[in-house]
Amino acid sequence: MNQVPNIPARVLVTKIGLDGHDRGSRIIAAYFRDAGMEVIYTNPWQKIDAVVTLALEEDVDVIGISSLATDHLLVPKLMKALVEAELAHIRVVVGGIIPDEDEVDLLAAGVAKVFHPGAAREEIVEAVEKFAVDAANDRPQD
Amino acid sequence: MNKIDKTPAPVLADSAADWQRNYDKMIGQDKTIKNRSGIEVKPLYWPQEDGDGSYVAKLGFPGADPMTRGIYPTMHRGRTWSQRQLIGLGRPEDFNERIKGILKSGATALSIIPCNSVYRGLDCDEVEPEILGTCGTILNTVEDMDISLKDIPIGEISIGLNDPNPFTMLAQMLIVAENRGISWDKITGTSNQSDYISHFVANHMFYRLSLPGARRVQMDTIAYLAEHVPNWNALSIVGQHMQQAGATPAQAMGLTLSTAIQYANDCIERGMDPEVFFERFTFFFDISISFFEEVAKFRAGRRIWNTLVTERFGVSNPRAKRFKFHAQTSGLDLTRQQPLNNIARVTAQAMAGIFGGLQSMHTDGYDEVLSTPSEDSAKIAISTQNILKHEAHLCDVVDPLGGSYYVEELTDAMEAEILDVIAQVDAQGGMYKAVESGFVQEMIGASALDYQDKVDNGEQIIVGVNAYQEEEDASARPVLKRPSPEHMQDQVDRFKAVKAARDPRALSKALDALRDAAKSKDQNVFAAELDAVRAGATLGEIVNVLRDELGFGMPLVVA
Numbered sequence: 001m002n003q004v005p006n007i008p009a010r011v012l013v014t015k016i017g018l019d020g021h022d023r024g025s026r027i028i029a030a031y032f033r034d035a036g037m038e039v040i041y042t043n044p045w046q047k048i049d050a051v052v053t054l055a056l057e058e059d060v061d062v063i064g065i066s067s068l069a070t071d072h073l074l075v076p077k078l079m080k081a082l083v084e085a086e087l088a089h090i091r092v093v094v095g096g097i098i099p100d101e102d103e104v105d106l107l108a109a110g111v112a113k114v115f116h117p118g119a120a121r122e123e124i125v126e127a128v129e130k131f132a133v134d135a136a137n138d139r140p141q142d
Numbered sequence: 143m144n145k146i147d148k149t150p151a152p153v154l155a156d157s158a159a160d161w162q163r164n165y166d167k168m169i170g171q172d173k174t175i176k177n178r179s180g181i182e183v184k185p186l187y188w189p190q191e192d193g194d195g196s197y198v199a200k201l202g203f204p205g206a207d208p209m210t211r212g213i214y215p216t217m218h219r220g221r222t223w224s225q226r227q228l229i230g231l232g233r234p235e236d237f238n239e240r241i242k243g244i245l246k247s248g249a250t251a252l253s254i255i256p257c258n259s260v261y262r263g264l265d266c267d268e269v270e271p272e273i274l275g276t277c278g279t280i281l282n283t284v285e286d287m288d289i290s291l292k293d294i295p296i297g298e299i300s301i302g303l304n305d306p307n308p309f310t311m312l313a314q315m316l317i318v319a320e321n322r323g324i325s326w327d328k329i330t331g332t333s334n335q336s337d338y339i340s341h342f343v344a345n346h347m348f349y350r351l352s353l354p355g356a357r358r359v360q361m362d363t364i365a366y367l368a369e370h371v372p373n374w375n376a377l378s379i380v381g382q383h384m385q386q387a388g389a390t391p392a393q394a395m396g397l398t399l400s401t402a403i404q405y406a407n408d409c410i411e412r413g414m415d416p417e418v419f420f421e422r423f424t425f426f427f428d429i430s431i432s433f434f435e436e437v438a439k440f441r442a443g444r445r446i447w448n449t450l451v452t453e454r455f456g457v458s459n460p461r462a463k464r465f466k467f468h469a470q471t472s473g474l475d476l477t478r479q480q481p482l483n484n485i486a487r488v489t490a491q492a493m494a495g496i497f498g499g500l501q502s503m504h505t506d507g508y509d510e511v512l513s514t515p516s517e518d519s520a521k522i523a524i525s526t527q528n529i530l531k532h533e534a535h536l537c538d539v540v541d542p543l544g545g546s547y548y549v550e551e552l553t554d555a556m557e558a559e560i561l562d563v564i565a566q567v568d569a570q571g572g573m574y575k576a577v578e579s580g581f582v583q584e585m586i587g588a589s590a591l592d593y594q595d596k597v598d599n600g601e602q603i604i605v606g607v608n609a610y611q612e613e614e615d616a617s618a619r620p621v622l623k624r625p626s627p628e629h630m631q632d633q634v635d636r637f638k639a640v641k642a643a644r645d646p647r648a649l650s651k652a653l654d655a656l657r658d659a660a661k662s663k664d665q666n667v668f669a670a671e672l673d674a675v676r677a678g679a680t681l682g683e684i685v686n687v688l689r690d691e692l693g694f695g696m697p698l699v700v701a
Contacts, residue, residue, distance in 0.1 A: 017273055018258035020347030020697075023387050025410075026587060027594050043696060044346055064258035069258055099513040103610065117478045117511050118607040121598045 006062035009037045010060045010130030014051055016078065017071025023065035024096055032064075035125045037132070046119070052081045055090055059115075061132035062112075067096040076109035087106065089138035091131035095119070143364075155216060161186070161203035164215040168205075175538050175550075177610065183217045184204020186211075186540045200445070201550075204540050205397065206460075207452065210445040212499045218537035218693055224251040224300060224468075224502040225527055231671045232625035233633045234289035237279040240517065242293065243658035248524055251303035253334070254290065254311065256281045261306060261687030263350045266634050276624040280633055282681045285640050288697040289319070297324045299454035301331035302502075304469075304631075306348035307669065308359045308688050313675040323596070328570040332375040336360065337383075339401045343577045344586060345383035346697040350685055353578065355692025357659075359410055363668040368419065374464075382470055385428035391439040392556050396563025397573070397582060398425060399446060403564070404573035404688075406455060416455045416478040420462035427467055429495040431487055434552055438542055440467070440498025442557035446564075468502035469495045476511040479562045479606035479614065484508035489526055496536050497543050503527060580698050586685070644678035652677035659689035660694055 006083055013029045015022065029041045029111075042056045043068055065075055072094050082090055094106055095115035103114045112131050115124055153220045162384045165185065166172070168543050170615045186204065189197055204212035214220065225248060241252050255278040259269040261362065265282045266274055276279070281287055296319050297408040305311035312333055319329060335341070340357035341349040360377075367376040381398035382391075389397060402423060425443075429436050443467040450458045471491035476484040507519030515523075528538045530596050570576035577583070594603040603609045652674040659670035667688070674684055689695075 016211050018264075018269070018347075020261075020276075020345065020349065021386075022346060023590055027590060030591055070273050073272040073276070074270060077272075097511060099515060118604070120608075 003091045008014065009062065009129055010040065011037050011064055011128060012040045012051070012055055012058060012060045013064045013066070014041070014042040014065070015060045015066050016046050016048060016067075016069065017053060017074050018045065019067070019069040019071050020044045022066070024068065025064075026117070028064060028066060031125055032128065034085050035129070037128070040097050042065050047087055048078050052085050052087065052092060052130075055082070055087060057074060057136040060090060060140060061135040063090055064128070065092065065094045067094060067098065069097070071100060072098055072106065075106055075111060077110060079110045086140065087138065089135050091135045093128060093131065095124070150283075153195055153198050154189075155204065157198050157203050158188065158439040160206060160217055166206055166421050168214065168216045169220050170692075172518065174413045177534075177535070180488070182534075183538045185216070185538075186563075187545070189545065189689050199202055200554075207448055207463070208445045209448045209463065209465065211544050213444065213466065213501075217499060217540040218496065219540055222531055223496070223500050223527075225524055226657060232279065233283065233629055234279055234286045234345075235292075235630070236625065237290045238292050238294075241290075243517075244520065245299075245522070246526055247521055251293065251300040251302065251331075253304065253504070254279060254281070256311065258347065258567065260311075260681060261348050261350075263438075263682060263689070265680050265682035266630075266637050268682060270272040271634075272629060273629065274630050275633065280637075281311055281314065282637055282642050283678070284314050284317050284675060285636075288318045291318060291323065292313070297328035297330075301329075302334050304334045304348075306341060307351060307356045307363075308671060308684065309333060310338070310610045310671070310675070310684055311680045312363075312374075313668070313671050313684075316672060317675050326371045329371055330373045331611065332378050333363075334378050334426060334468075335380070336363075336377050337380040337401060337426075339404065339573055340380040340383040340398075340578055342695075342697050343384060343391075344376065344387035345380075349695045349697055351688055353574075353694045353695070355688065357574070357694065359667050359688065360693060361408055362666045364409065364419070364422075365412060366416065366666050366668040368414070368422070377422065378424045378426045378468070379405065381424045382426050382428040384586055385430065386472065386474060387586050390589050390593075391428075391435050392431060392559035392587060393430065393563050394581050395439050395443045395446075395556075395587075396560040397567065398427070399443065399450065399560065400564050400567035400573040400576070402447070402643070403454070404448070408441045410455075416451070416457050417459045417462055418456070420457060421449055421459070421464075423464065423675050425451055425467035427470045427500075428472045429491045429498070430472045431491050433490055433494045434549060435556070436491070436494035437497045438549060438552040439560075440469075440500070441541075441544075441553045442560055443548070444499065444551075444556060446560055447528070448496060463698025466501050468504070469498070469500045470504040471495070471506045473506050473510045476506060477604060477607050478511050480583075480612060481508055481512060483606060484511065484616045485522060485526065488523060489530070491534065492526060492530060496530060496640045498539075507696075535580065577698075583698060636646065640678070643681065648677045649674075649679060653679055653683060656684065656687050660688055695696065 011032050013025050032039045037072040089101045093113050094111055098114050143470050199211045205215035257275050257278040257280050260281055266280050302408035305312045335348045363374045367374050379398055379402045381394040384397050398576055447465040448463045451463045471488045475487050488505050495503055505523040507515030507523050567573055567576045592638045593637040600608050656674045657666050659665035
């Protein structure tokens with residue numbers, strides 16, 4: 001039996017690595033809040049361990065990673081850490097300046113979707129809502 | 143009746159004559175410029191009459207109060223702006239090779255962008271290898287700086303350092319100069335990213351120390367440089383971060399001028415003379431594609447600054463009233479869709495900056511929205527400036543848009559908006575308090591959402607994004623070069639070797655002295671930092687000592 005999805009969806013919006021440009025993550029957080037989701041928002045420069053811990057504590061469905069510089073190159077490490085923490089059901093989306101060749105790598109590492117500059121608000125919100133449902137369905141039974 | 147008509151006339155004539163005298167003196171050998179139709183192009187155009195004196199009062203002549211039309215009598219006709227491209231990738235030797243190429247292709251000043259790890263105050267051995275050196279050059283030691291500036295004549299070329307508080311890159315560069323026997327009074331350039339307030343508010347990436355700690359180091363550095371490196375601009379006040387974070391152009395200008403007022407008050411409190419320190423204030427702005435708004439923003443900002451320095455701070459030295467600014471075309475306006483269109487966007491932005499009277503410019507590579515800019519796109523960005531200068535003849539006439547009904551009324555309206563922002567910040571008790579409380583962050587955040595709404599609902603058309611969409615042509619996208627993992631490993635190995643070769647006693651003595659300076663109320667932290675760099679202290683070691691004593695920096699995030 002599938003578990004009842006979290007209602008509303010719980011989304012962690014954060015930045016990992018070294019970059020501090022947070023206009024993108026703030027706008028995305030506002031999109032999700034306006035759409036009725038529960039948003040957990042952090043300062044930039046999060047360590048991967050800290051993101052995993054927060055995702056667990058906050059019981060999130062989706063993690064949104066915003067990347068303006070090259071911090072998205074660390075996302076495969078995050079994916080691995082989520083699996084190790086038995087949080088593989090959590091969907092990870094990445095948004096920002098992501099070169100095409102890197103997008104291929106991110107998707108191969110298990111990222112659910114990559115959003116580029118100019119992505120429409122509805123497109124992002126709808127996708128994340130769907131991923132939240134997927135995550136809830138895949139949540140391991142206790 | 144006649145008397146009223148006649149009285150103001152000599153004012154215009156006198157001001158014009160003053161300007162002509164100063165222009166002749168400054169221009170040296172002026173050349174006659176004729177356009178393609180054979181019509182002579184004069185350096186400046188102004189009204190024949192100034193009945194009520196409002197022209198001289200509000201616009202005047204370039205180089206004279208209120209400097210609305212420019213800070214120098216000759217402006218770009220005499221000397222065009224510095225072409226200062228931001229460069230930084232990989233190892234110091236990679237930077238050195240690339241900067242030599244850029245200088246050859248016409249850049250007239252250089253600018254160093256360090257790796258984001260440097261911005262965070264981390265040495266290269268503390269950083270995850272995947273991202274090391276991917277956004278800028280690794281500059282952890284004097285050796286790194288020496289290699290970066292190999293064959294570059296420090297003291298002859300103006301150098302911009304993207305070097306936030308506590309200014310380790312500047313300390314490294316001064317020691318490199320010292321080792322090469324170059325006198326510090328010859329060194330010219332600017333500490334970009336020295337504006338800790340803007341980092342706290344808007345661009346958190348350069349933020350390292352606590353707000354009060356950053357304030358302390360800032361003031362020590364300004365005081366030290368005024369005495370020992372007199373031609374260095376210790377302070378670049380940054381409106382670019384605020385506008386990139388979402389502030390409207392008027393808000394960005396107002397907040398920047400409020401920040402400058404804060405620094406000026408702090409300098410005065412330290413006993414410094416405004417007639418002197420204002421000479422070394424410089425500004426750094428964003429140029430969005432909102433063409434006339436940007437032109438008006440710069441003209442209004444220049445007038446307000448001139449008036450403010452004169453009236454609020456009682457300054458009479460004309461050099462201290464010049465609103466000197468660098469500007470960068472806005473990456474936010476660039477689109478991932480149809481990326482070659484960005485060349486057109488950058489061109490329009492650059493024109494706004496030129497007509498706004500800038501002193502120095504960085505034009506973005508068209509691919510900045512795809513990745514860290516490639517070498518080819520950086521070359522196109524410089525060519526764009528050269529085309530505007532030589533082919534479009536944008537530099538022949540000073541303030542060519544001055545006197546346009548639209549531009550002048552818009553300049554007045556922007557001025558009113560900017561003054562309103564300054565008044566709001568004044569009411570908060572100044573910029574330091576207004577950012578401590580989150581007032582400014584809330585203002586900027588609200589504007590960012592407003593603009594995004596306009597794009598989302600199609601009120602602001604963006605070609606290729608919410609209108610005129612086309613199938614993507616991914617082949618137009620440049621291929622990105624990343625530093626090779628082997629090179630990065632070499633860099634880390636070299637760093638470790640350099641560290642191991644230091645005299646540990648001299649080093650720990652110097653770091654202790656730095657700690658003592660930070661603890662004390664009256665010692666100069668930057669002077670102690672220079673000694674630490676002389677003793678081989680790394681970026682990470684210096685930042686850690688100062689963080690221990692002065693507090694770790696974490697920005698206030700207002701949701």
